[in-house]
Amino acid sequence: MKREKIKEELKLEETKDGFLVFKSSEFYHVMERIKKDFPYLSFITAVHFPQEKAFDVIYAFRNIDEPEIIFLKTKIKEEEKLPSAYKFYKGADWMEREIYDLFGIEFENHPDLRRIVLPEDWEGHPLRKDYPINKAPEKYDYRKKPVLRRED
Amino acid sequence: MEEKVKISEPEEEIILNMGPQHPSTHGVLRIILKLSGEKIVSAKPDIGYLHRGVEKLGETVTYVQFLPMLDRNDYLSATTNELGLVLAVEKLANIPVPERAQYIRVLFSELSRLASHLVWLGTFCLDLGGALGGGTSVFLFCFREREKILDIFEKMTGSRMHPHLMQYGGVRYDVYPGMDKDVKEILDLMEERINEYEEMLVNNPVFIDRTKGVGILPKEVAMEYGCSGPVLRGSGVKYDLRKAHPYSSYDKFDFEIPVGENGDVFDRFKVRMEEMRQSVRIVRQALEGLPEGPITSQMPVKVKVAVRTPPGEVYTAIESPRGELGYYICSDGKPNAYRLKIRAPSFSNLSVLPYLLKDHLVADIVAILGSLDPVFGDVDR
């Protein structure tokens, strides 16, 4: 199992659900090692913990030849930045932009870090836990705008 | 006619804004193109015109409430959407699934794969031929067949497109009497028609000319971008989650994974056509081997907090018609997810678009975009 090998080589901890935890300072080192055995980037996502003011960023990679999946996890503070995985996996481009858009995590060395699904002038990051579901900037808040009906 | 045409480079570049309202963007995609004459210098897709905040919604409503909303995500194959979440929650909460339910799930997943690929074939040809052109005919033929599949869905669940068939621990409806006859009729028809369409298109020199050697996606790039499904297989990677990590008793079925060679538009077309044939095969097996027994391990639930998961994290992925559709759930023991991430196949498949479009002609945009088969409910979520 390549996963076990990587776990031992990089001395990563494992959570009870099988996620390998690494420190964000070792990012490049870890990615370089992973790229060798897991060339397929499945997804990147984040989870917000408002009490701890922290994010879990989760990476999932696949090995195609011997079907296997590996999950990596790193914890960062809200104001912290994370290096971009674009250098290793081109697909990280859009995935990181999505996280930047919805969580507000910034990625260093990303080629084009803009909002991806929301308009450029949107305020706030909706998937953060302290963001209410129906909040929108005034310009885009159509709930308060009047209903238009034709006079017949 | 084989060699590439050299078009002399004009000095000025024009910027063309394609979409979001455009007949062939398969929904609401906007592409900002930088053109030099007819050649594309760079392409920047702009997505998010159908961003409905499904992930945020998944955190606020319970699992039971959330399931029907998922139908609207990848709206061409609603059943596979549900299947993904149902499997994830079942894995986290350890809910057993009777074998009959598993077979019904497979049966309807494959039927919706057929329906989805039919829509893809129709719209793909529509793009190649123009809405007033020869492509329209294939488009209408495909929709004619799709109606027949939707009739089964309607008879079974009451809804054509969004059946809400799955439930945690099984399925909500048993097969109705006489369904096997209905389905077999469609399968016989489909086998005939798939061959007919493929012959019609592959023997057309213009079609070959427009698709062969266009939009080549190498294996390594496809993997880096996280492409999955027919796009990955078209590039020659033999990888199918149904075989690699079998779920819902897919390991009991006998089918093959079609693979392409060059990774161009034509290969992706071929792979999808072959996949339709394999789907027909799987549906036949599922009908024949449908075991007796209960269809759900839990009573049909009306209470919205009926399903709870223990705290923990889980990720399951299934092979939807578009590729790897995964659900990552981070739970804190409540009847709703703390964080619900949908790993959308169309999102990753579409992200390869700027790479593919570069140095192609304007006319190739529609062919390449059509071959990726994005669904914007899935891309934007």
Added chain:
Amino acid sequence: MEELKKINLEEIYYAPLFNKFANYMEKFPGGGLILTTTKKLFAWSRKSSLWPVTFGLACCAIEMMAAYASRYDLDRFGVIARASPRQSDVMIVSGTVTAKMAERVKRLYSQMPNPKWVIAMGSCAIAGDFYRNVYSVVPGVERVIPVDVYVPGCPPTPEGLIEGIRKLQQKIMEGAKK
């Protein structure tokens, strides 16, 4: 926003030359009779060739496409899709309108020449459906552009859309009677 509110029936039955002509006609004996028949003819021609702009947003767009396709065949009613908003009469808003899309919908609507109509297809376009509380969704397209006919359903079946188009045709014909 203000401009859109002002729209009334006068503008819907837009025909500047005819309106000028109509003022003179009414003064002649029998002119009124001719006027009503001409009005009817105009309304008939409008209802008989409703050209929607090809504009699909989400799931409902697939059912809209199914309505154009062989089994339901909207062409029977003279409905054919045009790609350019300049040449279309009716906009079928099929799917969820998001905040990012709302401006485009409005712009598209303003690009259509008068007389023009809007059909809101599906629960999302009518009132936002599941998504009405979500940050990025417009709860009903009627907050952006005025709507003539609402077709409920999630998504409405093609038969539902056809019924909506029939209702719009009725509405156009009734407009001619006033």
Added chain:
Amino acid sequence: MNVILFSIIYLIVALTIVMYITWFERKFAARIQNRVGPYYVGRPHGWLQPLADVVKLMLKEDIVPKKADKTIFNIAPPLVFIGALLTFCVLPVAKGLYISDLAVGIIYFFAVSSLMIFGVFLAGWASNSKYALLSAFRAGAQVVSYEIPLILSALVPVVLAGSLRTSEIVRAQDIPFALYPVFGWVAFIIFLIAGLAEENKVPFDVPEAESELVAAYNVEYSGMKFALFYASEYAHILALAVLASILFLGGYRGFYPHVGPEWVWQVIWLFIKSFFMLCLFLLIRWSFVRIRIDRLLLFSWRILFPISLINLFLAAIWKIFF
């Protein structure tokens, strides 16, 4: 006076036919696609459909985009329409029934029908829309490439008949096709292909590619101006169908009993032949996929152009020696 009256009748009949070609095409396409086509607007089979479309388009608001070049924007549609209508001048419908029997009839036909592309180009330029501009570029490139094979193939019957007059060409064909050996057949096929391309019809509709360029050069046109573009397109199809039947199928000549006035039979024969040509055009149009622009131009220059040139050359030699 007679000529003017005749021209007016001729034009009205031609325009009515053009109107009904749109209806016929919709029905034709519907049959191919397992549909019904227009049905409810005027029973039976939606025969009032084109009328409703025309009246509606006339009543639509006329929009001129703010940044468009207004004069050129307004001139372009009538220019195209007039260009399409003028082509009918040299097309005889029966022996002695024509508006004008020009000595340079064929040349006149192609000269005037090129006016159309001129108008398309102006429309594309004046609309101030990039889609329209791209479409105009494509249309220009395509017409330059396909006009030459079209004219070269039309010259084959001219050479064989020894006249540029359309009536002379008809007279020279005692039995359709028999007049022309292989050259005529080759020329006929090239004429069909190049004619379709000249028409901007599928599979050569690259300037109008709806899935790429939305609605092409008429993307900004609404109401009656759009209707003019639409009508001229179909008028040009009709003109080409009639020309093809005159050049290659023996025009108004045919076998008929000598009962009643002769010209009625001749008109009927021409109608049947043109109708056949029209169906051929429509059949091709509704059963092929669009060709990409670069392949399209290459196809003309590398294949059609040399073949038509050699064909014309051989036809000329044959004419001299036999």
